[in-house]
Amino acid sequence: MRRLTQYLPHTITQMYKPEHKAIDLRNYENYLVFTPENIIIIYNSIQDGLDKYGNHYIVAKGQESNYYLYFVHTLPAVTIHNNVKITMNEIIGRTDTSTGNARGAHLHFAVRNLEWQPINPLEYLHLFNIEYTVKQ
Numbered sequence: 001m002r003r004l005t006q007y008l009p010h011t012i013t014q015m016y017k018p019e020h021k022a023i024d025l026r027n028y029e030n031y032l033v034f035t036p037e038n039i040i041i042i043y044n045s046i047q048d049g050l051d052k053y054g055n056h057y058i059v060a061k062g063q064e065s066n067y068y069l070y071f072v073h074t075l076p077a078v079t080i081h082n083n084v085k086i087t088m089n090e091i092i093g094r095t096d097t098s099t100g101n102a103r104g105a106h107l108h109f110a111v112r113n114l115e116w117q118p119i120n121p122l123e124y125l126h127l128f129n130i131e132y133t134v135k136q
């Protein structure tokens with residue numbers, strides 16, 4: 001079974017919409033974040049510095065889906081470096097502290113295609129038969 005978060009079942013607390021081109025998945029602070037497919041890391045905020053998100057995140061290229069994956073509010077694991085390959089279901093980091101909103105700490109998960117256009121991450125979950133529930 002492929003997974004994204006330590007918190008199971010995968011629970012979506014905010015869906016994809018024009019003003020939120022991602023899904024939020026419940027995951028308590030310091031809970032583990034996993035990659036659901038084989039990936040190559042192309043950006044991590046520890047190595048490359050913080051930017052517009054204002055907190056830690058990882059960007060990776062999916063080797064099976066061919067999509068770019070954004071794991072936001074994720075403190076990269078110390079072993080995560082750019083150009084490193086990570087195997088499906090390996091730990092890539094932990095949910096950062098101070099990411100809570102009214103819905104609590106979460107993984108903000110965004111997916112982009114080869115043209116860097118946002119796509120609905122639900123398509124990604126369906127692609128890999130990743131089960132989830134929705135609690136908005």
Ligand SMILES: [Zn+2]
Nearest residue numbers: 022023024108
């Ligand atoms: Zn979000």
